[in-house]
Amino acid sequence: MDFDLPDGHELLRRTVREFAEGEVAPVAEALDREKRFPYEIVRRMGELGWMGIPFPEEVGGAGGDTLAYALAVEELARVDSSVAITMCAHTSLGTQPIYLFGTDEQKAQWLPDLTSGRRLGAFGLTEPEAGSDAGNVRTRARLEDGEWVIDGAKQFITNAGTDISGLVCITARTGEDEISNLIVPNGTPGYEQGEPYRKMGWNASDTRPLTFTGCRVPEANLLGPRGNGFKQFLHILDIGRIGVAAMGVGLAQGALDQALAYAKQRRAFGRPISSFQAIQAKLADMSAEIEAARLLVYKAARLKDAGRPFTLTAAQAKLKTGRLAVRCAEEAVQIHGGYGYIEEYPVCRFYRDAKILTIGEGTDEVQQMVIARALGA
């Protein structure tokens, strides 16, 4: 058993850290405040190969693995969650379905633009009446003259409404007891992206409701066999959880790093507050929990890369890290005192950004269901 990262992975981790600290950190507060999508950062991440890390070079990807992807997500989230989720949702939700289930034509048409980050991919699963109960899809698609005609609405969709959004993969009911996935390119008449939500956090990331009204796409936009949509999205969510779990570890680590630096420099009662046992206990607990959670995330990534079952470990990692991120962000704010409540300090943003990690890509309660099922309970 080897806990050291392979050399290439270690170098990637460092590189992403340097990029995040050098290029993302200086603008993160402004992007959040102005709710501005990070186009320039996405462009540069695309050039560096980070918008398509786990996809092979033949389809334009960087040829990395899930571990490399998780490390990059972690290091981005350590500095800014909006940037991290943009890359993360694009990769594991937007691009992954086409890579896994697409025909050669669909891959050739879409993957080079997606894996290079020139275009963003989105995944439209959630609906007003289908969240945790994602199978309760109401959006319908019927075949008419060689085209799918789509009617319905999607809720809370990441990456669908930016200037560079290329497509959304949606689940739709193609028969009474039949869910299928369809590719809907941006610009298709009848496909509209609503106004961005006013969110608690993830302010620089794009999240919108989508509507489909008599929206027509070619029959060939069906993704994988008709009726396989349910199975497909469960698999996509399994993979996605590794990325979101890496976001939790990253955010928690960022919160700890900020809190430690602040505690060493802030003085009270004539001493740095880091010398008080109460503060040290918080820092020590955070550090121990983060390291444990990190190992769980890397294990899930490693299992997937080895082609072994990873559903249980990924759900455990997601459950563990979402809560951890929320708790570490809270402790980091606490250590900052009043300054932690002020937006000049990154921990203030971290506190707002953390909460979604116990909700998105399957709530904690859903993870518990997945885990309990795997335990045979």
Added chain:
Amino acid sequence: MKICVLVKEVPDAAVTKRIDPATGRLDRSGEKNLNPYDTHAIEAAMQLKEGGQLQVDEIVAITMGPESAVRALHKAVSLGADRSVHLTDEALAGSDVAATGYALAQTLKRENPDLVLLGQQSDDGECYTIGAVVADHLQAPSLTQVISIEVDGDVLRCERQAEYGYDTVEVELPAVISVGDAINEPRYPSLKAIMGAKKKPLETLSAADAGIDLSRVGAAGSQVECGSFKAPPAKAAGTIIEDEDTNETVEKIVAWLDERKLI
């Protein structure tokens, strides 16, 4: 032409530096990284290659260091070097600046480069001198603290940071140039470049391979002796004087200095 870039593995900038009380030397355990100044040297080499005014056929990264220093070479090749050379030998441990410069120069002689680039200082030792030592052994002109390189026919026109302003110096090749961090913005290596780094040739040399005279290297071959290095004493908390009435404040400062017999 061939450019050799000298690189070094150093403790990561994020690691707090401390003196190892047992050896009286810098504690180099903990996370390591490629010396940040060296990334500027590699970038300078890449810009010369990509600029097209010189026909650069090859960029070779060279390091002297323990086994772990391979990682610095990996980073160097991910940043654009075509291949790398790792000089590593127990006999080299403990070499001072003069011995290190000699050993590197011996390694460079095997490569016979037209230009040697390096960072002006290392993040750990901060001696600023390796470039000059290497140049002396190679009998090549040496420029230090260079912050701009322009190709002009056969010469390189360099600006070097001086105490006030810049010196503009022209140098003919072969030459040894150490660069400052103002010279460029090093690129980030792409993931493909990182993954490709392991596939680029890496040559490992012993001191004997490089034709190094063992009496001139290592702790024994070094003139520098490490005496008793100690970490500086921790600073006591200062006194903060609120400036309510400036006259009073001045009086307080004078009294404070006077008490300590500083004035």
